[in-house]
Amino acid sequence: MRHVVLELFTLYVFINAVRSLDNGLALKPTMGWLHWERFMCNIDCNTDPNNCISENLYMQMADVMVSAGWKEVGYEYVCIDDCWPSHQRDDKGRLQADPKRFPRGIKKLADYVHSKGLKLGIYADLGTETCGGFPGSLGYYDIDAQTFADWGVDLLKFDGCYMKLTLLGEGYTNMSIALNKTGRGIVYSCEWPLYEWPLHQPDYSAIRKACNHWRNSEDVFDSWNSVKTILEWTADHQDIIVPVAGPGGWNDPDMLVIGNFGLSHDQQESQMALWAIMAAPLLMSNDLRDICPRSKELLQNKRIIAINQDPIGKQGYRTAKVNNFEVWEKPLSGGRLALAVMNKYEIGGPRGFPVTLATLPSWKICTPQCNVTQVLPSYKELGVQTLFTKLIVAINPSGTALLTVTPIKGDNNIQWQLWNDRSNKNSHKSVL
Numbered sequence: 001m002r003h004v005v006l007e008l009f010t011l012y013v014f015i016n017a018v019r020s021l022d023n024g025l026a027l028k029p030t031m032g033w034l035h036w037e038r039f040m041c042n043i044d045c046n047t048d049p050n051n052c053i054s055e056n057l058y059m060q061m062a063d064v065m066v067s068a069g070w071k072e073v074g075y076e077y078v079c080i081d082d083c084w085p086s087h088q089r090d091d092k093g094r095l096q097a098d099p100k101r102f103p104r105g106i107k108k109l110a111d112y113v114h115s116k117g118l119k120l121g122i123y124a125d126l127g128t129e130t131c132g133g134f135p136g137s138l139g140y141y142d143i144d145a146q147t148f149a150d151w152g153v154d155l156l157k158f159d160g161c162y163m164k165l166t167l168l169g170e171g172y173t174n175m176s177i178a179l180n181k182t183g184r185g186i187v188y189s190c191e192w193p194l195y196e197w198p199l200h201q202p203d204y205s206a207i208r209k210a211c212n213h214w215r216n217s218e219d220v221f222d223s224w225n226s227v228k229t230i231l232e233w234t235a236d237h238q239d240i241i242v243p244v245a246g247p248g249g250w251n252d253p254d255m256l257v258i259g260n261f262g263l264s265h266d267q268q269e270s271q272m273a274l275w276a277i278m279a280a281p282l283l284m285s286n287d288l289r290d291i292c293p294r295s296k297e298l299l300q301n302k303r304i305i306a307i308n309q310d311p312i313g314k315q316g317y318r319t320a321k322v323n324n325f326e327v328w329e330k331p332l333s334g335g336r337l338a339l340a341v342m343n344k345y346e347i348g349g350p351r352g353f354p355v356t357l358a359t360l361p362s363w364k365i366c367t368p369q370c371n372v373t374q375v376l377p378s379y380k381e382l383g384v385q386t387l388f389t390k391l392i393v394a395i396n397p398s399g400t401a402l403l404t405v406t407p408i409k410g411d412n413n414i415q416w417q418l419w420n421d422r423s424n425k426n427s428h429k430s431v432l
C-alpha cells in the first residue's frame with residue numbers, strides 16, 4: 001500500500017508540468033448525455049421512429065434534460081454519436097446530416113438545444129470512414145472543423161476507426177489545431193490512446209495538450225462485466241494515466257449505463273461512485289424519457305456529482321485490494337478525501353468493511369481527527385473519528401460504499417499546517 005502511495009505521489013509532482021489543451025474548456029469533467037450505448041446505430045426510423053438516430057431523439061432528450069432536473073444538477077451536453085451523416089458530402093466537400101432523419105439540419109438542432117440552455121455534441125472520425133461506415137474526416141479536418149463551428153457545435157467526439165495507427169497522433173493533433181483555428185470553443189473528445197495502446201504506450205502529455213478528454217479502454221457495454229473490466233484496466237494503468245488528468249483534460253472510461261437493463265441497483269451505485277472517484281466525464285447513455293426513479297435519483301445525487309466535479313480536479317485511484325474489497329481514494333479540495341469501498345465478492349449478503357482511518361494511505365489528513373460522511377449506499381453522518389476508531393460499513397455484493405473524509409484541525413492548528421505543508425512537497429518518504 002505504501003509503495004503505491006509513494007509511486008503516485010512522485011508522479012503527481014509531474015502533473016503540474018503537463019500542460020492541458022488551451023481552449024478554456026472542460027475545467028471540470030464534462031457532464032451530459034451521449035446516444036451510443038443505448039441507441040447505437042439505429043437508423044430505421046420507419047419501424048422504430050421513437051428510438052432511431054434522428055433530430056427528434058436529441059430534441060426530446062434536450063426537453064427532458066431541462067424539465068426533469070438534469071440540467072439543474074449539471075448535465076449540459078446533448079451528444080450525437082455515429083450514424084448521423086448522409087453517406088455523401090455536399091458539393092463543397094462538407095459533411096451533411098442524413099436528410100430524412102435530420103430534415104432541418106444540424107444547425108437548427110444546435111439552435112434548439114441552445115435555446116434550452118444546453119450544448120450540442122457531434123461525432124466524426126479521424127480516418128477514411130466512421131466505425132459505422134459513414135464518411136470519415138481524413139483529408140477534411142479543416143473543412144469539418146469549420147462546418148461544426150458554423151453549425152454551432154460545442155463538442156466533438158473524434159473516433160479513430162479506419163486510420164493508419166502510425167498517423168494517429170498526427171491526425172488527432174491536426175484536428176485539434178483545426179478546431180482551434182475556427183475560433184469556436186469546442187470540447188475535443190479523443191480516442192487516441194485507445195487506438196494507440198496496441199501499438200505502444202501513448203504519449204499522454206501530447207494527448208493532454210491536444211484533447212479535453214480521451215478514451216483509454218474498450219467501449220462500455222450494458223453489463224457489470226464490462227464496468228468491472230474498465231475499472232480493472234484503469235487501476236492496472238493508474239500510475240501512467242492518473243497523473244495526467246486535471247482541469248482541461250480527463251481520462252474517459254466511457255459512458256454511464258445507469259438506468260438501462262444490465263446493472264443491478266448496487267452495480268449502478270458502483271459505477272456512479274467509481275466514475276466520480278475517477279474524475280470521469282459523466283456522459284449518460286440511457287433513455288431519459290423513461291428511466292426508473294431510483295436510477296434517476298442516483299444520477300442526480302448532488303453529493304456524488306460534487307465529488308466528480310471537485311475544483312482541484314484530481315483523479316482518484318485504487319489504493320488497496322483486500323479480502324475481495326477494493327479501496328479507491330480521490331483527493332478533494334480543502335484537504336478532504338473521497339473514499340470508495342467496493343465489495344467485489346459476487347456471492348452471499350452484505351459484508352462489513354472496517355474503515356480505520358489510520359490504515360488509509362492518506363491517514364495524515366486525519367491528524368488529529370476527521371469528520372466522516374457516508375454518501376452511498378445511503379446518506380449517513382458518521383461523525384467525528386480519530387485515527388484509531390474503527391467504523392464498519394456494510395456493502396452489498398458488487399456494491400460500493402462512498403464516503404467523504406474531512407479533516408478537523410482541532411486545537412492542533414500548527415501541527416496540522418505542518419503536515420499539510422509537507423504533503424504539498426514531495427516529503428512522504430520521510431513521513432512514512
Ligand SMILES: *[C@@H]1O[C@H](CO)[C@@H](O)[C@H](O)[C@H]1NC(C)=O
Nearest residue numbers: 022023179180182183184185
Ligand atoms: C487557440 O489556441 C490559443 C493558443 O493556445 C488559445 O489562446 C486560444 O484560446 C485557442 N482558441 C480556441 C478557440 O480554442
Ligand SMILES: *[C@@H]1O[C@H](CO)[C@@H](O)[C@H](O)[C@H]1NC(C)=O
Nearest residue numbers: 139141167168170171172174
Ligand atoms: C497533419 O498536418 C501536417 C501539416 O499540415 C501534414 O503534413 C500532415 O500530412 C497531416 N497529417 C494528417 C494525418 O492529417
Ligand SMILES: *[C@@H]1O[C@H](CO)[C@@H](O)[C@H](O)[C@H]1NC(C)=O
Nearest residue numbers: 371372373381383384406408
Ligand atoms: C460533519 O459533517 C456533517 C455533514 O456535512 C455536518 O453536518 C456536521 O456538522 C459535521 N461535524 C463537524 C463536527 O464538523
